[in-house]
Amino acid sequence: xxxxxxxxxxxxxxxxxxxxxxxxxxxxxxxxxxxxxxxxxxxxxxxxxxxxxxxxxxxxxxxxxxxxxxxxxxxxxxxxxxxxxxxxxxxxxxxxxxxxxxxxxxxxxxxxxxxxxxxxxxxxxxxxxxxxxxxxxxxx
Numbered sequence: 001x002x003x004x005x006x007x008x009x010x011x012x013x014x015x016x017x018x019x020x021x022x023x024x025x026x027x028x029x030x031x032x033x034x035x036x037x038x039x040x041x042x043x044x045x046x047x048x049x050x051x052x053x054x055x056x057x058x059x060x061x062x063x064x065x066x067x068x069x070x071x072x073x074x075x076x077x078x079x080x081x082x083x084x085x086x087x088x089x090x091x092x093x094x095x096x097x098x099x100x101x102x103x104x105x106x107x108x109x110x111x112x113x114x115x116x117x118x119x120x121x122x123x124x125x126x127x128x129x130x131x132x133x134x135x136x137x138x139x140x
Contacts, residue, residue, distance in 0.1 A: 020132060027129040028088050031095050031122075035081035042074025050074075053115070055108035084126075092130040099123035 051066045084091025106116035
């Protein structure tokens, strides 16, 4: 009498890996495209007047007009999004740290606490992408 065996242990990780790859893809596109869109909007002001979010403590320190500074911020955000799409491992750290910096700026305004919390949560998501990438093929 013959016995048929199946290697179920090796099949489960394949499905889990597939799910992880999907999550990585969703996070990669989200954290790549959102900074690009937000950065572009620093020039267009379709979503909001971004200059209002710059903390007075920051405007007192920088040697630029707030709008000029926010334009530079927009360029940095576009570059960060592109880096994340091309080199997701380093890009996810850049975006995560950038979001923490934005949250700190928002806290310094004395208002916009809800947006600061959202940006901290987004930073955690970007860092989670970094952590997921350490276990996968994205070692750029």
